[in-house]
Amino acid sequence: KKHGRLAYTNDDVTIFHELKKMYANSEMTLEKAVITVAKKFNLVQILDTPPNISTEKQTLILEPLEVQIKEIQSYIDAKFEERERQLxxxxxxxxALKKAQQQKKSFYKWLKTFFEK
Structure with a gap:
């Protein structure tokens, strides 16, 4: 920046023109155009595949997640058991209420037959 304004070098302008030309191609998305121009001018190193993470690092990353998953699973299991007991x-x-209601009805039927005789 110079005096609050952006200043571009001739190389920057060339890169912008190349980007504009690439993006003008109807099959080219902006992301693809940026990647193509970046590769062409060696602006950044773009990796096609993610960097390999060592097995030790993967284990260190996954262990806390596995612990959290086990804790969540045990919480869910406990809640399901509690809900099952409630049901x-x-x-x-x-x-028991239906049985008591049926017994009440049968008593009244018996009583009714008793008084009808």
């Missing part, structure tokens, strides 16, 4: 308890209560 079983509610089903038993409903069954």
């Amino acid at each position: 079983i308890s509610m089903a038993r209560e409903i069954r």
Whole structure:
């Protein structure tokens, strides 16, 4: 920058023109044009494949994640067991209420037949 304005060298202008020419090609996306120009002018080293990470580094990265996954899984399992116990308890209560209601009805039927005689 000079006096608050951007200053470009002749090389910068050449690169911009090349980028504009590449992007003008209808099959060329802006990203592809930038990569092509960067490779052509050796601006950055672009890797086609990600860098190889050693097995030790992968292990160091994955171990904390595995611990977190196990903690989450045990939490989920505990919640499922708690929910299952609640559902079983509610089903038993409903069954007991239905049985009590049926017994009440049968008592009233018996009582009704008793007084009809």
